[in-house]
Amino acid sequence: MRANLEKVENIAAEVAEELGYELYRVQMMKERGRSILRITIDHDEGINHQDCEKYSRAIDPLLDQEDPIPYSYYLEVSSPGLYRQLYNENHYQKHLGSFVKVVCRRGVAGARTHRGTLASFDHEYINLTIAEQELKIPRELIKSVKLDIPEG
Numbered sequence: 001m002r003a004n005l006e007k008v009e010n011i012a013a014e015v016a017e018e019l020g021y022e023l024y025r026v027q028m029m030k031e032r033g034r035s036i037l038r039i040t041i042d043h044d045e046g047i048n049h050q051d052c053e054k055y056s057r058a059i060d061p062l063l064d065q066e067d068p069i070p071y072s073y074y075l076e077v078s079s080p081g082l083y084r085q086l087y088n089e090n091h092y093q094k095h096l097g098s099f100v101k102v103v104c105r106r107g108v109a110g111a112r113t114h115r116g117t118l119a120s121f122d123h124e125y126i127n128l129t130i131a132e133q134e135l136k137i138p139r140e141l142i143k144s145v146k147l148d149i150p151e152g
Helices: 005-019 049-066 089-094
Strands: 022-031 034-042 074-078 099-108 111-121 125-130 133-138 142-147
Touching: 005 022, 005 034, 005 049, 034 049, 049 074, 089 111, 099 125, 099 133, 111 133
Parallel strands: 034 074
Antiparallel strands: 022 034, 099 111, 099 142, 111 125, 125 133
């Protein structure tokens, strides 16, 4: 028995849109032997505890009704946070010009971690501006991209 995450994402996106939020990410995971459905929502003005509660109360009965997950789970609704990870093209596009931390699976230009401004991206590379120099990082080598705060 597997969860129908596509159905969950459709329901989650519809609820987010109705409430004026952006669906950031849907994850089904196991933690300490428990199944957790983690839905991350966002808004231009940020997300607070009341937003998460409001969203949770709106989606919970729809998930019960549609039953896309055929086993028991815990529902968690959260914000992506200040140091949010960027997962897809929409996230990259929204945060062009933002300062990011890129962690690579192996060294690129002599290091596995790079901090700089997200200058551009395409299907093959993410381009950072670091100290007025451009660094092209192959996407296949990227482990994670997160928003960051410049040092100093």
